[in-house]
Amino acid sequence: MRRINLQKAKNEIARLNTIRDINRQIVLNYVRDRSPISRAEIARQTELHRSTVSVIVDELLADGMIVEIGSGESTGGRKPKLYELRTGVPVAIGVDLTPRTTTIALADLAGNILQKETFSTSPDVEFMTAQILERTRRIAEPFHDQGIEIGMSVPGLVDQRSGKIFHIPYFNWRDWDICKRIEEETGSHVIVENDANATALAELWFGQEKTRKIDTFLMILVGEGVGTGIIFDGQVYRGEMGAGGEFGHMIAGDNAPVECSCGSRECWEAYASEKALVARYKSLLKIDDLKQSNIDIGDLIELAVNGEKHAVESLRETMHYLGNGISNLIVGLSPQIVVVSGKVTKAWDLYKDELQRVSERSVLAGLPQTELLPSTLGESPTLTGAIGLVLARKFGSMS
């Protein structure tokens, strides 16, 4: 039961008039999740009337959301036609800005990437604005008439509702108006989100079966920083002005190996991020001049997987701090699952026992245990997140 908020009561009433829309989304999600599937099977599983399902399936076919892919086994009468999502046709553009690289990709309804280009992220905001505008315009142009939409993931503070990017701490960009500029340039709607929230959304829609089946979990994104996304009741919990879930800045000590993106040496991020891991590794190797040896995080994790002792030690120490923070989140939020995302998950086997131990310690006696899982989203979870911003609007409930 949820309290009816009288300030928003108009929306609640409007929603009663949209039963058709809700049923349409339910049928669409059955096709997405359980295809190939027939009209009769959807009716059986949803307990919607067969004629209702049929009308909706016809609509979805006409809108190009689903396609017929042949016939199934007959259960007596005619062979039933089977349906699945329409793939291979672009519906979304994802713009994924990370501190090192920026990727712009074209994707279909299933989130498959059809075309992709990546370039180095520059600290020069004017240059990046021009690059993103030019490239998204070029990619979006051929599909302009087909209502293609754009999702953008950025490592910073964003108000998702107004589409405003307040701050990108890594480059100290403030009040970046890129979304409005992309909309002007392409004529397509842009949805922007903080990278951790976008990744959490990607886990909800495109993640492993376990996370797709539950409505409440946490996602910890280990990258240059540490981001956290909270999925609560099947949606991203954003807090006021989108500033919720900034657990990367919770205090984890007072002598971290690196500075946090906010400048402090007390934040969890300064203890448990890729930056912290690289700093620990360099100090074990006694490389003082950071410019002398530019160790790539991917190489470092590869070394750890291959058993190089300094790499293993620095990774274990960093993941120990990651575990401490996760433990605090479990104590406070009691999620069913915590998903860890980022390059560090390639070496999951090296530290999963330690993480599991920490999580067991933090669960109160008698409560079910929180499960810790590595993400299955692959190399670029934030890109999947950016695309997911568009797709979640197509598949999510309208309310």
Ligand SMILES: [Zn+2]
């Ligand atoms: Zn901080």
